[in-house]
Amino acid sequence: MKVLVTGGSGYVGRVLCRRLLPGHELHVLDSFRFGRSRFAAEEAAGARVHACDLGEAQAVSDCLGRVAPDAVIHLAAVHYIPECEADPRRALATNVTGTVNLLSACPAGSRVIVMSSAAVYEPSERPHRESDPTVQQPVDMYGLTKLHCESYTRYFARERDFSALLVRLFNVVGPGETNPHLVPEIVAQALTGKNTLALGNITPKRDFIHVEDVAEGLDRLLLAPTVARREAAVLNLGTGRSHSVEELVAMLAAIAGRDISIETDPARVRAVDRPHLCADTTQLEHALGWKPTRSLADAILDLWKSRDLPTSLLERYAENFPEPE
Structure with a gap:
């Protein structure tokens, strides 16, 4: 085709x-x-x-x-x-x-x-x-x-x-993002060794798909x-499952092997942000006999290992990243 x-x-x-x-x-x-x-x-x-x-x-x-x-x-x-x-x-x-x-x-x-x-x-x-x-x-x-x-x-x-x-x-989450959305932002900050992440809106829940x-x-x-x-x-x-920022950071902490906390940075807070977003995947599963299989934790781990982050975040944080193992 x-x-x-x-x-x-x-x-x-x-x-x-x-x-x-x-x-x-x-x-x-x-x-x-x-x-x-x-x-x-x-x-x-x-x-x-x-x-x-x-x-x-x-x-x-x-x-x-x-x-x-x-x-x-x-x-x-x-x-x-x-x-x-x-x-x-x-x-x-x-x-x-x-x-x-x-x-x-x-x-x-x-x-x-x-x-x-x-x-x-x-x-x-x-x-x-x-x-x-x-x-x-x-x-x-x-x-x-x-x-x-x-x-x-x-x-x-x-x-x-x-x-x-x-x-x-x-x-969408995982390696290769071109814009500084939430997940690449927290991974980039964590890669610098920070144990307290400066984030904006932390209460919304989202349906993250790899x-x-x-x-x-x-x-x-x-x-x-x-x-x-x-x-x-x-x-x-989507996946039909939603996760909060707190859950996301907990997954990242488990991957990084250390405690990570959150502080709200007023400069990062969006004036407009919906509180909850989750897909009903019934029609998708009916049309394809398929549903997404990769988890949010999988996406965070893949991004953590690859360091395939937006250019803007690499320019801001990469000089403080540790050497890859």
Whole structure:
């Protein structure tokens, strides 16, 4: 199958592309905001790479016209919530306008998987279901952009005659993150030898899913006969389990082999943050006969061992890391 992945050099994209390379003709469309060096030379040689900004409508149209993909997996986005809040125009330009540019160029008959987000859901104490009537209640700029993307995906699936799958992704963790989210932040601080971590919001609970499970789920969805042409379906991609920051730090302490405590840093506290986020995975398990198998502790351990952290955190902390064992 000829598969085009947008954002293929990003966090989820890099792991997904490594899974897809052996069995597909892989095309990567990316602006390479985080650099080309994220792929090993042999990996880069196996994929057809298209340097392209989704904001350039004609360039996107020309690229998809040349490639004529059987399937498109759309991962590219500004997904770091503080960045979206600080620069909403950029978030809109990339997440909404960029998505429209892509969808309007997708070939008829193709399968299109669009990454949405759990951020489209209204805050709730119970697991979020795809059919929740309160879905259209995002509390931040990122969630608003993803909600718009869902509407445009449904529209273009009808107009362009392709099948679409909207994947509402929960909190991704593990090696290779490109933004300083919570888990890489606490691992980076702990690697410096700190026993007291300075964090922001510490009371929310999140559904953390290993990046390898995300890639495996998307790989399976690529071939699953779940959606008819001109239609768009929705699936959650999470674990169905949520964890607090305290639980997360306790797992890290067990891995590090020492006591680690938390102190709240007012400068890191987000003004907008939902208290609880957890996926109902019933539809995912029904569609694939599969569910994520890796735990949050697995993801923390993998990140601890690999030190594959965002560049911004490496620049801040890496000089204080101990030598690898």
